[in-house]
Amino acid sequence: MNYYQLTPDVIADALVSVGIYVDSGLMALNSYENRVYRFKSDTDGILIAKFYRPERWSRQQIQEEHDFLFALDDAGVRVAVPLIRDGHSVFEFGTMLFAVWPAVSGRQFEADNLDQLEALGEQLGRLHSVGEHFTLRHRPQLSTDDYLLRARAVLEQQARIPNRLRGEFFARLNEVIERATGLYRPAQQLTLHCDCHASNILWRDGLWLLDFDDCRTGPAVQDLWMMLSGSRQEQLMQLDTLLAGYETIREFDAAELALIEPLRAMRMVNYMAWLTTRWSDPAFPASFPWFNTDDYWQQQLGVLTEQLQSLEAPPLSLTSWN
Incomplete structure (x- = not known):
């Protein structure tokens, strides 16, 4: 088979x-x-x-x-x-x-719908209330060792990065890893969905959370930050709406907002490594034809540069919104 x-x-x-x-x-x-x-x-x-x-x-x-x-x-x-x-x-x-x-059938989740966003916050509050008491004994934690250091080793050994870009690419990647690792210090870890984005949510008489294939232990904010997009002010409005629902169920530790950009960096680097390791699967070249091209790696160099700037900027703050 x-x-x-x-x-x-x-x-x-x-x-x-x-x-x-x-x-x-x-x-x-x-x-x-x-x-x-x-x-x-x-x-x-x-x-x-x-x-x-x-x-x-x-x-x-x-x-x-x-x-x-x-x-x-x-x-x-x-x-x-x-x-x-x-x-x-x-x-x-x-x-x-x-x-x-x-x-489970339903309509696509509308990330720009504030009522749905608040409902998501409530469901995530319920999820985390379970997750803080549910122990994973076999699945790994969300860690920089896995998402950054292991991912960098994969990219160094397997990725087809053009020689003209390799030096600058890995220099920038190392800066991102150093900064993200220094900032990623979660105070509490609980069992999470861990891949909570709009494609894993449906709306049918309320909100449904799907596809827990990536679930593991990590900080609560991991299940929230992928819903934030746009300008800083737009992200603060989205965050405020999410937490309006979340905190009807469970208190959110605002100190975890400082983990958003390290978590974004971890996802970004791990995604590059994931595509690299899966490239021998026939489904991947057909579905991601833009990957492993010179243009792709040039773009990723730019993305890493922007992410380094985000890591060096002040984190989102609820006090600046309220």
């Missing part, structure tokens, strides 16, 4: 092995890290099957994600929980691990 070329027959056989039958509509969904398919089952309705990328997460780590989802659902957070068969939610077929969810 080849994970990179899953056939409809293999997918159907894997699902049959746990008593789920594909009636119609087996369709690949837009997912890069895993292989995800939507289909209709006569007995269970519209379902989503996720086949996990080999060697990314262990079975224990995947189970922790599921257990967190079950805990969130019990606490009233709107999340999709995986199906359970014979007491299990993580299934194995040959060498592949997979899971199945009921499909």
